[in-house]
Amino acid sequence: MKKYRFKGILQNEGWIENATISVDDAGLISSISSESQNVEQVAGYALPGFQNAHSHAFQYAMAGIAERHQAGKEADDFWSWREAMYQLALTMSPDDLEAVATMLYAEMARHGYTQVAEFHYLHHDIDGKPYANLAEHGERLVSAAQKAGIKITLVPMFYQRGGFGLDPQPRQRRFISKTIEDYDKLLTASKQATSHYSGANLGYGVHSLRAATPDDFVRLLEEKRTIPFHIHIAEQLKEIEDSISYLKKRPVQWLLDNVNIDDNCHLVHATHLIEEEIKGIANSGANVVLCPSTEGNLGDGIFPLKQFQSLGGKWSIGTDSHIGLNPLEELRILDYGQRLTSHNRNTFTDKNENDSGTYAIKQSQITGRKAMGNTNIKYFAVGQPFDAVVYDANTALLAACSIDNLLSTIVYASDSTWVLGTMVDGKWVVKDQNHSQKEKITLKFKETIQKLKVR
Ligand SMILES: [Zn+2]
Incomplete structure (x- = not known):
């Protein structure tokens, strides 16, 4: 005592x-x-303690080093950053991942995070073959969290396709589960990995709409699970265009029309939305996970927060690529993006709360906990x-x-x-x-x- x-x-x-x-x-x-x-x-x-609802631990190794922009090159954007990230993903061993994740999680703790949702898709060995322990990397991430002293929700991702209608590319070979059955085996092994640490539990998800066939996506969501579901969605304009050309719908519209999205769903980014999609997410009870320092760093865009919260929408924060690790900085960037575009100051308020700090803590805490499967309010x-x-x-x-x-x-x-x-x-x-x-x-x-x- x-x-x-x-x-x-x-x-x-x-x-x-x-x-x-x-x-x-x-x-x-x-x-x-x-x-x-x-x-x-x-x-x-x-x-x-703050809840970090979105992390890719391995990306911490490249935080701050992708800021040299080639002279004469018209655009250095998300997609060129992603190439550098793929290269990094191809080099790491389980020991490397554990060392980087332990440092990252210790730094998260120093900034006040006490739990992280690890959106994990670096599943296989350097050649793309499954490890003998299918959840080798998941186990290393759990071990990293334990050593750093924070709690972890391990969220292994179903990553099946290379893009809309595209086979996986060789550089994505460490991410891939060919079928839902393969993914289920990975989930079972991941569940086992979380059992070694009392501060660990499990979520599940699909990397993005472009990373699974539409049929398998629907099937995975129809098999009701009681653990939190996470997905990247509508982060980049090109992703919206590709979705319209392949699925004939915008990504969030497709989700709303084809699967049962609810309070258990955590939509990461959801940056580019039209009005029906904003309403659709808010009415479904689904949550969004906003990662303002990464979204700013990658030039993603600004989430329509003011409209979303006026409809009762719920959000949490995450540090994603870990270019920033201070939860209060995430909250401030999020709020100031709204203030700068709306020319108002009361962007972090609703009908029940007029103090912005109180509002920010309430949203990020309660929805953040839900992203970890914790419903204590x-x-x-x-x-x-x-x-x-x-x-x-x-x-x-x-x-x-x-x-x-x-x-x-x-x-x-x-x-x-x-x-x-x-x-x-x-x-x-x-x-x-x-x-x-x-x-x-x-x-x-x-x-x-x-x-x-x-x-
Ligand atoms: Zn992410």
Whole structure:
């Protein structure tokens, strides 16, 4: 049993000041009280740990190195970036993947994420043959999360086709499941991989509409599963054009017309939508996962958030290619994109909430948890795991802040040095900016990157 007394903890209804959270040996909250005896004093404000609803861990190895643009070349866009990403994907061994993912997840923890949904499609060996353990890489990702001390929802992807009507290309050979039966075997092995760590669970999905035949796509979705479903959709304009030419419909329109999309579905990006599609997603109860730093970096476009949320649409955030790892930066880029295009400031509000910081935390937390298969909506409650990010109450702006303005000050005016620490299952994983395993993890990461020669 451990007791932490915070300057404040955030609850759905607002802050509780000078609150003590007791945690049992399993990391679950056993009480929330005002007791002050035998407690660890924490000079900070605790928010529920952030949920990173979209990650491709291997891409962290190339974060920030695709920014040299050839002179005279008209467009350096998503598709040229993707070629560089494919090259990286072809080089990594299971050990390499584990080293890169461990570093990434440790950095996520340092920024306040306590769980990640790993949208995983790098399944096979360098020649494209399945590993003896079909979920070799899935197991390495779970192990990376365990070493870094964060929780993981492993989401192995069905990736069958090279594009609309196209066979898989040789450079996609590590991703491919030929049939749903092959994919089911991969899912079963992945389920086994998650059983080695109590902080791991499983989702499923299809890489994108272009990555499966329409028939198999429908079949996979018809076999009702109770775990979260993830898919990339409508990220790039070319993808919309290709979908119209092959399926005779825009991607989201095709989804809405052909499969039963519901609250269990997490549509990643959904950048390019027309009005019927915005309404269709909101009415279906499906969620969108927005990755603003990556979407900005890749020049994807701006999601029509204001219209979507006016219809009750639900969203979470993810860091995708990991060009940015600060959850508050994701929220700010998302909001500022809306402000810049609408010329309004109240873009993060709805009829029930007029404080933008409160609204942003509520959406990203509750929908983010759902993307992990976690339907708890209480920020901190007895019986739930104690996963939290703690912001330093002694930073000048917070020390001088009224309780009413605390949350938006953190959301809009903080930088990552404000993170006093991150706790998972009631234990400090990061304290005073230092991950408990930082040196070991960083050394292994550096050795791996030197060997891969990607940076
Ligand atoms: Zn992605």
